[in-house]
């Protein structure tokens with residue numbers, strides 16, 4: 305169980321996330337929705353402490369991780385793997401090496417400095433790539449791959465961290481619909497197969513509804529919706545998204561009649 309208690313982040317006078325209380329059980333696929341600027345990224349980044357909370361607490365399996373420093377903080381960041389919209393791979397390195405970066409915190413320091421990756425770790429990285437159907441790309445430069453392939457490499461890198469939580473911040477926002485589906489399928493499969501909870505920020509309500517068993521909605525930093533996708537009525541979506549609702553649910557924009 306991951307538990308957020310009154311989690312808050314202020315930037316100067318502005319409050320990006322305000323007093324969010326949330327309990328995420330093991331194995332849950334949770335979608336975080338809301339319009340641009342609602343606080344979704346800030347919320348995820350606070351969980352793995354890339355952004356420091358201004359107030360509140362983060363508890364994981366009963367342990368307070370809000371104030372960890374040094375090696376325990378590095379271990380926590382390994383334990384809650386983050387997937388970013390822009391993949392964050394090293395483009396000039398090959399795919400296998402990019403995935404092996406996810407093993408760094410599992411190696412003694414002298415091994416990671418020696419430049420030689422243990423055979424067992426190479427096997428783990430290759431198996432992760434194969435699970436994501438991209439084992440054949442292991443030797444290619446990461447920068448030469450399509451966006452969808454790069455995001456699957458990033459998911460493989462997250463997987464070899466052996467995380468107990470996956471945080472995905474708009475993982476499909478840069479992808480076309482076919483690749484967005486492949487990446488969401490991959491996250492859902494990892495969630496199902498290993499029971500790892502996945503917290504995913506998604507702008508597309510259609511994808512959120514399709515893939516997530518639970519949705520939480522943020523508006524101006526506050527949690528204003530929490531329920532299964534069926535409970536998110538058109539009316540609730542409109543409240544959440546305001547004028548962006550049509551775009552978020554993938555509807556055609558209204559046609560403006562042209563005078564003859």
Ligand SMILES: Nc1ncnc2c1ncn2[C@@H]1O[C@H](COP(=O)(O)OP(=O)(O)OP(=O)(O)O)[C@@H](O)[C@H]1O
Nearest residue numbers: 315318319320338339340341342343344345346347
């Ligand atoms: N480092 C920062 N400094 C100042 N303000 C910030 C910072 N990061 C975020 N904010 C502000 O906090 C609010 C929430 O931003 P956040 O990126 O968390 O929203 P979001 O829902 O993820 O939006 P998007 O979907 O556009 O990424 C916004 O008003 C944003 O401008």
